Amino acid sequence: MTDAAPEPGPEARWRAYLAEGRFMIQRAAGSGRAVFYPRVGEPGTGDTALAWVEASGLGTVYATTVTRQRPEKGGDYNIALVELDEGPRLMTRIEGIAPDQVTIGLRVRARIAEVAGRPNVVFDPAEG
Amino acid sequence: MAHPLRGKAACVGLALAGMGEAPGRNAMELMAEAVHGALADAGIPLAEVDGLFAATAFHSMAAMSLGEYLGIRPAFSDGSNIGGSSFMAHALMAAMALDAGLCNVAVIAYGSNQRTAGGFKSISEPMPFEADFGPRNPLTAYALATGRYMHEFGATRADLAEVAVAARGWANLNPQAFARGPMTVDDVLAARMISDPLGKLDCCLVTDGAAAIVMTRADRAADGPRPPVYLLGAAFAHHHRMISAMPSLTTTAAADSGPRAFAMAGYGPAEMQTLQLYDAFTINTVLFLEDLGYCAKGEGAAFVRDGRIAPGGALAVNTNGGGLSCVHPGMYGLFVTTEAIRQIRASLGADEGPRDPGGWVEGTRLSLAHGNGGVLSSQATTIWGAAETL
Numbered sequence: 001m002t003d004a005a006p007e008p009g010p011e012a013r014w015r016a017y018l019a020e021g022r023f024m025i026q027r028a029a030g031s032g033r034a035v036f037y038p039r040v041g042e043p044g045t046g047d048t049a050l051a052w053v054e055a056s057g058l059g060t061v062y063a064t065t066v067t068r069q070r071p072e073k074g075g076d077y078n079i080a081l082v083e084l085d086e087g088p089r090l091m092t093r094i095e096g097i098a099p100d101q102v103t104i105g106l107r108v109r110a111r112i113a114e115v116a117g118r119p120n121v122v123f124d125p126a127e128g
Numbered sequence: 129m130a131h132p133l134r135g136k137a138a139c140v141g142l143a144l145a146g147m148g149e150a151p152g153r154n155a156m157e158l159m160a161e162a163v164h165g166a167l168a169d170a171g172i173p174l175a176e177v178d179g180l181f182a183a184t185a186f187h188s189m190a191a192m193s194l195g196e197y198l199g200i201r202p203a204f205s206d207g208s209n210i211g212g213s214s215f216m217a218h219a220l221m222a223a224m225a226l227d228a229g230l231c232n233v234a235v236i237a238y239g240s241n242q243r244t245a246g247g248f249k250s251i252s253e254p255m256p257f258e259a260d261f262g263p264r265n266p267l268t269a270y271a272l273a274t275g276r277y278m279h280e281f282g283a284t285r286a287d288l289a290e291v292a293v294a295a296r297g298w299a300n301l302n303p304q305a306f307a308r309g310p311m312t313v314d315d316v317l318a319a320r321m322i323s324d325p326l327g328k329l330d331c332c333l334v335t336d337g338a339a340a341i342v343m344t345r346a347d348r349a350a351d352g353p354r355p356p357v358y359l360l361g362a363a364f365a366h367h368h369r370m371i372s373a374m375p376s377l378t379t380t381a382a383a384d385s386g387p388r389a390f391a392m393a394g395y396g397p398a399e400m401q402t403l404q405l406y407d408a409f410t411i412n413t414v415l416f417l418e419d420l421g422y423c424a425k426g427e428g429a430a431f432v433r434d435g436r437i438a439p440g441g442a443l444a445v446n447t448n449g450g451g452l453s454c455v456h457p458g459m460y461g462l463f464v465t466t467e468a469i470r471q472i473r474a475s476l477g478a479d480e481g482p483r484d485p486g487g488w489v490e491g492t493r494l495s496l497a498h499g500n501g502g503v504l505s506s507q508a509t510t511i512w513g514a515a516e517t518l
Contacts, residue, residue, distance in 0.1 A: 037373075062377075063272040063275055063276040063279075063377055064272070064275060065268060065272050065325075066321075066323065066324040067262065067263075067323050068320075068324075077262065079263055079272070080272075081371070081377075089372050089373075090257065090372055091257065091371070092261060093261050104275065104276065115260045115261060116260035118260070120260050
């Protein structure tokens, strides 16, 4: 038999939102806690009543590194963990600033950009 | 009341093979070489092996592949893979299976020829919400954790360099260590940056190597040619797989596995004479010293200053030279374990081969072997002791 769900799974849904230009995360009905990455149930509680909500897009750099790479291979690049204002963290890249100028605590704002050939969430330094 | 598994099984034989570089031999050959060596060390024929435990980055079903290669028919086997800490978990599984009578002679094995086969070998899948950003795991994850640790606690790269210098100090006493020779804090700071703030000498070696241990029930262990070393406590814990999902980048699940293992053993941190801590990167040693109870959170960097964990220091840590300077063939956990056991055997008078003075820590009766897997993901702690510690 085919277990035909009425809608795509959480990852596919999240990527479809990104393709529409929307950065969405989930929120658990019971605890009110924000959930990322997208799941079928809230981590720890198993609450499956997860609603999609628009992310604020604001966050703070929690950790950062510069991956050193020869210029001919593309040069150094940033990888960061950003803690969203809603709580969860995600791996991303901070753009609009030199890779080695990214510091922990930097306030950042999300932007949807193509990374590795598909829409992803990157961050720029937040103004002000 | 003592935990029902405490001291019920013992290591009765072990062997290392292909340490450093082993050109011309494949991972299975090295692993089997270690198994044959460990059985010879134990004085037990291959045909008696009925419990088999293995995990490698070369074999998706390592226990089956090894069983076939050896030509044995195990009654119990386990190929669980929780990264470099797999072998501490295997020791616990082996003790359980032996105690339950499901097998009588258990072998735990690992083998890798990653260095001569072209470099770091992993069978890890790309992390689903991370891979697009080009992390070079495990390196990227440990760099992120190191930077966060320095930010939270004011530690410096020079503090972390002390870990590498101490490991090299121990390696310089150990002819089996791959990376030997002088190393200073300045050398570590001047090494090529790989992923900030980790430079080349903050990172483990990429070597070949194989190891195996043989375990039996305690009642049989005393009959062998080698002093038995008893598994007094073992526990594992994991809280995440991807670094982006680690609850705090500065506290590992060793804060759970350590207390559970100590509770089973009936001994505390201060009673261990050697500590073998899985040092894939310099930050590991600092985090594990904290999480296993040797100093408070945030004090690890100060704790390792002034040669405290180097030869001649207050605490004997990573006495083979560690993953940083002795051997690191991809998954290092079984070498952590063999070093813990060998320190006890050497102190009991067994011939463990030559080391420079101080390389075998006199009077060792209790050793801790702590494994780490994934990206600080899996933590597994084992405590091994001589007969008098039972």
